[in-house]
Amino acid sequence: MAGGIKKFVVGCFEDEAVLFPAVKNVRRAGYKIHDVYTPFPVHGLDHAMGLRETSLHTAGFIYGITGTTTALTCISWIFTKDWPLNIGGKPHFALPAWIPITFELTVLFAAVGMVLTFCYLCQLSPFVKKHHFHPRATDDLFVMAIECTEKTNEAEVTAFLEKAGAIEINTQNAETGWWIGRYDKVQKLYAETEKGY
Amino acid sequence: MSKSFELPENYNKWTKGLIGAGLIALLYGFIAFHPFEHAGHGENVNSTRFWAVLLQNSVFFLLITNASMFFIGVTTLAMGGWQVALKRVPEAISSVVPVLGIITLVILLSIVWGGRTDIFHWIDPELYNPASPKFDKILNGKKGFLNPVFFTVWSILTVFLWWFIGQKMRSFSLQSDANGPMDYETGKKWINKNILWASLFIVFFGLSVGSTIPWLWIMSIDAHWYSTMFSWYTFASSFVAGMSLIAIYIVFLKNKGQLEYVTDEHLHDIGKFMFAFSVFWTYLWFSQYMLIWYANIPEETGYFKIRLTGPFSGIFFLNLVINFLSPLLIFMKKSAKRNWTLVTIMAVLIIFGHWIDFWQMVMPGTVANHAALMPFEFGIAALFVGIIMWRVGVFLSSHPMTAKNHPFLKESIIHHT
Numbered sequence: 001m002a003g004g005i006k007k008f009v010v011g012c013f014e015d016e017a018v019l020f021p022a023v024k025n026v027r028r029a030g031y032k033i034h035d036v037y038t039p040f041p042v043h044g045l046d047h048a049m050g051l052r053e054t055s056l057h058t059a060g061f062i063y064g065i066t067g068t069t070t071a072l073t074c075i076s077w078i079f080t081k082d083w084p085l086n087i088g089g090k091p092h093f094a095l096p097a098w099i100p101i102t103f104e105l106t107v108l109f110a111a112v113g114m115v116l117t118f119c120y121l122c123q124l125s126p127f128v129k130k131h132h133f134h135p136r137a138t139d140d141l142f143v144m145a146i147e148c149t150e151k152t153n154e155a156e157v158t159a160f161l162e163k164a165g166a167i168e169i170n171t172q173n174a175e176t177g178w179w180i181g182r183y184d185k186v187q188k189l190y191a192e193t194e195k196g197y
Numbered sequence: 198m199s200k201s202f203e204l205p206e207n208y209n210k211w212t213k214g215l216i217g218a219g220l221i222a223l224l225y226g227f228i229a230f231h232p233f234e235h236a237g238h239g240e241n242v243n244s245t246r247f248w249a250v251l252l253q254n255s256v257f258f259l260l261i262t263n264a265s266m267f268f269i270g271v272t273t274l275a276m277g278g279w280q281v282a283l284k285r286v287p288e289a290i291s292s293v294v295p296v297l298g299i300i301t302l303v304i305l306l307s308i309v310w311g312g313r314t315d316i317f318h319w320i321d322p323e324l325y326n327p328a329s330p331k332f333d334k335i336l337n338g339k340k341g342f343l344n345p346v347f348f349t350v351w352s353i354l355t356v357f358l359w360w361f362i363g364q365k366m367r368s369f370s371l372q373s374d375a376n377g378p379m380d381y382e383t384g385k386k387w388i389n390k391n392i393l394w395a396s397l398f399i400v401f402f403g404l405s406v407g408s409t410i411p412w413l414w415i416m417s418i419d420a421h422w423y424s425t426m427f428s429w430y431t432f433a434s435s436f437v438a439g440m441s442l443i444a445i446y447i448v449f450l451k452n453k454g455q456l457e458y459v460t461d462e463h464l465h466d467i468g469k470f471m472f473a474f475s476v477f478w479t480y481l482w483f484s485q486y487m488l489i490w491y492a493n494i495p496e497e498t499g500y501f502k503i504r505l506t507g508p509f510s511g512i513f514f515l516n517l518v519i520n521f522l523s524p525l526l527i528f529m530k531k532s533a534k535r536n537w538t539l540v541t542i543m544a545v546l547i548i549f550g551h552w553i554d555f556w557q558m559v560m561p562g563t564v565a566n567h568a569a570l571m572p573f574e575f576g577i578a579a580l581f582v583g584i585i586m587w588r589v590g591v592f593l594s595s596h597p598m599t600a601k602n603h604p605f606l607k608e609s610i611i612h613h614t
Contacts, residue, residue, distance in 0.1 A: 100487075
């Protein structure tokens with residue numbers, strides 16, 4: 001568990017067309033956006049939020065060439081040094097025959113490596129829990145969490161979000177990191193304020 | 198954007214220069230290579246070289262211009278919206294098909310009916326005469342497909358249908374300019390009409406470029422050999438070069454202040470096509486090679502033996518470096534596909550690479566050890582490039598650059614990858 005408990009003003013938007021200018025205005029006003037949670041991937045939102053380009057593809061490339069080298073060194077060692085076999089009269093170092101396996105291992109390493117890296121970056125794992133700012137963020141609501149620093153005036157942020165078109169605004173004290181355990185003990189917010197969640 | 202685009206002075210100069218250089222090369226070929234002297238295989242090499250070079254260039258450039266119409270066809274069928282802002286470019290390039298088609302037909306039919314057995318071994322009638330010592334059992338078995346009459350009829354029909362359906366598709370697009378904005382019902386009808394003709398084109402494209410045409414025009418040079426992958430391989434080669442040609446024209450027009458709605462995003466998608474189909478080409482190249490290498494059957498390996506050993510081996514591997522390694526490594530990054538200079542360089546490199554690819558498909562089976570990459574070869578290529586530039590220029594300068602009434606235009610303007 002990392003991060004500690006922080007205070008957030010959470011604004012919920014119904015439409016990405018409202019969300020985009022809101023993100024822009026919130027950033028321009030100098031508020032610190034903790035994150036924006038959307039029900040589906042929204043093109044260009046990372047750019048609007050000013051997030052840096054992900055390095056996931058660089059990692060993928062490195063995993064890929066690792067797969068290529070693993071396959072080539074492994075197969076060439078087996079077939080030329082460890083256990084040379086005469087297969088159809090082909091040379092022991094039969095590169096064309098190895099290309100499919102090399103390709104498969106490249107793809108496998110890149111795919112599995114990238115999935116695991118992605119999970120690590122997003123702190124996703126079985127049994128690991130993270131605070132949900134709004135349960136409808138996985139359904140039909142765009143949820144923007146603004147972190148309150150000591151300089152932030154809560155009422156002002158709330159008014160600002162209201163003007164920006166948020167349909168629902170609340171303040172939450174939330175754990176920013178992950179924990180292993182259960183939601184019901186930590187996350188009381190929706191149980192109290194909204195029936196049905 | 199209603200006023201038409203005026204071609205820059207330099208463009209016209211280059212067009213004339215390339216066509217001029219090409220005509221000089223052609224004239225030189227007529228005088229120096231005695232193209233009308235009859236010759237068997239390997240007897241009058243210069244005359245063989247003349248026809249082989251013409252065959253390679255005409256088929257290559259015809260296929261890459263026709264790939265533009267294939268691009269329009271597939272994006273139409275996929276209900277694509279992103280390409281609308283740049284749709285006039287492939288339309289302009291595909292308008293070269295009738296001109297190059299007729300040139301190609303003239304060359305092919307001269308080879309077939311001129312009895313040039315040095316190019317197409319299978320046209321020798323003696324091969325099918327059981328009494329003759331030249332009787333060829335294998336080619337006799339292929340007689341139903343590989344005969345001059347079918348070759349002629351099918352080639353003419355193919356070029357005609359490419360032209361005819363392509364012309365239809367272009368005319369729908371141009372009509373939409375004149376007819377003004379479309380409401381929902383009209384737009385729907387118009388899209389459906391496009392889809393109908395695009396699907397006719399794609400089906401026929403599958404029957405021609407996807408299968409029979411490369412068999413007839415190129416693979417029949419090595420008439421005993423066959424590969425069921427050959428047509429796909431040729432298609433991939435021509436499609437990736439065709440996308441590169443589209444990319445070059447987009448960069449050129451954007452530099453001249455045209456194509457107002459085309460942005461980095463569109464170029465990125467074109468770059469993705471160039472990248473992806475380079476890899477697809479390699480996949481087919483390798484699949485064809487590996488199966489033959491593994492099975493090791495003499496009548497199949499002959500095709501690669503002549504390419505891997507002797508004078509062609511350098512070109513054979515250069516082909517892989519230019520068409521696979523360089524796009525793979527240079528084009529892998531997102532920023533590379535959004536860099537207009539780099540895309541231009543890669544597009545030229547890929548077109549050259551696939552021209553080389555076609556060169557090594559045609560030359561070993563025709564001129565063999567006497568193959569050359571001399572001014573004559575490049576001169577003939579310049580002739581075809583010049584013709585493409587001329588016809589594309591005519592189309593671009595006489596029609597609006599943006600299909601402004603296309604129902605999906607907005608989708609293209611806000612396109613974001």
